[in-house]
Amino acid sequence: MIDGLSILLILAGLVFFAAGSAGMLRFPDVYTRLHALTKADNLGLGLVVLGLLIRAEALAPMLKLVLVWALVLVAGAAACHLVAQRDWTRRDREGDL
């Protein structure tokens, strides 16, 4: 029962990872690629973490798994804003020329 649910969650996570990678390859510019990456991938990781979480026995590894996901979420959001802002200011500067 738990194994089945775990497999289901991990498979769903893999689908989101595949979608993120496909978007990374197919989307036309930096902003749409940011959109594909920072949402699909973090959701995929969340589902994988959830799938592993229900299999964990002790409390400490569970907390660590959640901590990893939270860290990736925060880092992903910050990195997304930084890259987008950098690209935006560069484009403005090139537009002035």
Next chain:
Amino acid sequence: MSGFLLAAALFLLLTIAAGMVRVLRGPTDGDRMLAAQLFGTTGVAILLLLAEALAMPALIDVALVFALLAAVATVAFVRQRGEREADDD
């Protein structure tokens, strides 16, 4: 179960290989940095899957370090480019 987990990790490795195409093509270095960030997130997922499949809980700590390093790499990238451009101006 561990067979399934290993297969899932292998699949994620394949998506990383597909993402390499974006690193090669670019066109801007922002795109390349995004691809590197994708590798960071996917690498964390691979490590978590391996930690469960191989019964090596230490790999979860490695994943934690990976998540930290991916964030630091992006910040370093943005800072470095910004300063170089300021010098050019």
